[in-house]
Amino acid sequence: MSTVELICTCAEETESIGEIFGRLLPAGARIDCIGELGAGKTTFARGVLRGLGHPDPRELCSPTFALHHRYEGGRLVFNHMDLYRVSSSAALVHQGVLEPLDEPESLALVEWPETLPDEMAPPAVRVHLGHTPDQRRLLHLELGRGVPNGVFAELEAYAHKRI
Numbered sequence: 127m128s129t130v131e132l133i134c135t136c137a138e139e140t141e142s143i144g145e146i147f148g149r150l151l152p153a154g155a156r157i158d159c160i161g162e163l164g165a166g167k168t169t170f171a172r173g174v175l176r177g178l179g180h181p182d183p184r185e186l187c188s189p190t191f192a193l194h195h196r197y198e199g200g201r202l203v204f205n206h207m208d209l210y211r212v213s214s215s216a217a218l219v220h221q222g223v224l225e226p227l228d229e230p231e232s233l234a235l236v237e238w239p240e241t242l243p244d245e246m247a248p249p250a251v252r253v254h255l256g257h258t259p260d261q262r263r264l265l266h267l268e269l270g271r272g273v274p275n276g277v278f279a280e281l282e283a284y285a286h287k288r289i
């Protein structure tokens with residue numbers, strides 16, 4: 127596993143990092159987004175949808191109440207989940223909430239993944255988002271072995287552009 131840390135100064139920058147993953151991650155990959163309310167998890171997800179080439183990524187909104195939204199029309203289906211309101215992993219399993227994560231030819235992103243059952247495979251990418259004291263965002267990215275090299279190259283190019 128490799129780790130990368132980036133500062134994002136505005137929502138568009140958070141989105142542009144998500145976009146890299148939408149463009150380059152293979153089918154079956156899952157991204158877990160961790161961070162307090164307002165950290166930018168849904169913004170990152172919107173970038174992923176844009177990277178998948180979805181015709182209208184602005185359509186993406188938080189599935190806090192529905193738990194799950196499914197988007198077609200991009201390179202892969204995008205399954206976006208928000209488990210904020212889920213109290214236990216047993217509830218997730220019994221209610222079948224996790225079934226979209228098994229869909230073939232799809233990419234998944236989970237906000238509030240803390241309640242996922244321990245026995246689940248680790249995600250391809252884990253993103254920790256946090257506020258900086260000046261209201262920017264620090265993104266700490268953990269990239270698993272299945273992440274294509276192109277992702278590293280693009281993250282590096284982004285970091286250089288910002289300096």
Ligand SMILES: Nc1ncnc2c1ncn2[C@@H]1O[C@H](COP(=O)(O)OP(=O)(O)O)[C@@H](O)[C@H]1O
Nearest residue numbers: 134135136137140163164165166167168169263
């Ligand atoms: N890098 C950033 N700098 C400043 N504001 C940001 C940044 N990324 C996202 N935001 C803003 O933060 C707010 C909360 O984002 P959101 O994605 O809804 O958070 P979450 O899903 O973690 O609750 C939005 O208004 C969004 O535009």
Ligand SMILES: [Mg+2]
Nearest residue numbers: 167168188237
């Ligand atoms: Mg959200």
